[in-house]
Amino acid sequence: MKKYIAIDGPAGAGKSTVARKLAQKLGYLYLDTGALYRAVTLYALQHGIDLGDLSQIRDMLSRITISLETNQGLQVFLNGEEVTKTIRSPQVDRSVSKVAEIKMVRDFLRETQRKIALSRPSVVEGRDIGTVILPEADLKIFLTANPETRAHRRWLELREKGDCVDYKSVLKNILERDTIDSSRAHAPLRKANDAIVIDTSFLTIEEVINKIYALAING
Numbered sequence: 001m002k003k004y005i006a007i008d009g010p011a012g013a014g015k016s017t018v019a020r021k022l023a024q025k026l027g028y029l030y031l032d033t034g035a036l037y038r039a040v041t042l043y044a045l046q047h048g049i050d051l052g053d054l055s056q057i058r059d060m061l062s063r064i065t066i067s068l069e070t071n072q073g074l075q076v077f078l079n080g081e082e083v084t085k086t087i088r089s090p091q092v093d094r095s096v097s098k099v100a101e102i103k104m105v106r107d108f109l110r111e112t113q114r115k116i117a118l119s120r121p122s123v124v125e126g127r128d129i130g131t132v133i134l135p136e137a138d139l140k141i142f143l144t145a146n147p148e149t150r151a152h153r154r155w156l157e158l159r160e161k162g163d164c165v166d167y168k169s170v171l172k173n174i175l176e177r178d179t180i181d182s183s184r185a186h187a188p189l190r191k192a193n194d195a196i197v198i199d200t201s202f203l204t205i206e207e208v209i210n211k212i213y214a215l216a217i218n219g
């Protein structure tokens with residue numbers, strides 16, 4: 001039985017749903033690391049932080065406490081205030097890759113992520129889990145899907161929440177985030193050498209979960 005499962009991949013590959021349901025099925029902790037970057041981004045937007053000014057970033061990080069609760073789905077708290085929904089807004093979508101590029105932010109969140117992930121058997125999803133955050137994970141999955149499928153999924157998700165954005169701008173945002181996330185200097189989105197690749201373009205969520213579940217219990 002695998003104890004620490006890392007799931008990495010680009011936006012819209014299905015990581016969040018798969019990781020959350022897989023964690024439920026295994027009775028493991030679920031950690032959505034993107035939520036941490038999103039919470040930092042929300043704070044930066046709310047306080048007009050200049051992302052090019054490292055002293056402002058340092059000061060901002062000293063004022064931020066993020067906590068997660070997994071009682072009813074995943075709840076995210078920023079300095080005690082619940083921000084679960086706000087961190088998924090199109091405004092945060094547009095800025096989060098820029099914030100995630102900043103080394104000081106990544107260093108700040110690294111220890112938080114390791115502490116939560118190693119507190120008990122866990123399914124951890126993000127971009128650099130298998131490579132940087134939990135290189136010791138005993139099962140590493142790299143989920144991928146073609147950009148159009150990923151944009152369509154994200155568009156449906158936003159529409160369900162009542163955010164009326166057009167498909168083309170969602171696709172544009174996905175492609176931009178892919179470029180920034182994969183080409184940044186610090187901990188870019190990259191498949192770990194020992195990760196297993198699963199293309200989810202033509203698979204249902206259940207099929208993906210079952211594949212990973214089988215690897216977790218048998219592999």
Ligand code: DC
Pocket residue numbers: 011033034035037038096097100125126127128129177181
């Ligand atoms: O998974 P998500 O879309 O919620 O992630 C939001 C952004 O955070 C994404 O564009 C890249 C960044 N991120 C990261 O750089 N490293 C992680 N481990 C998780 C997310």
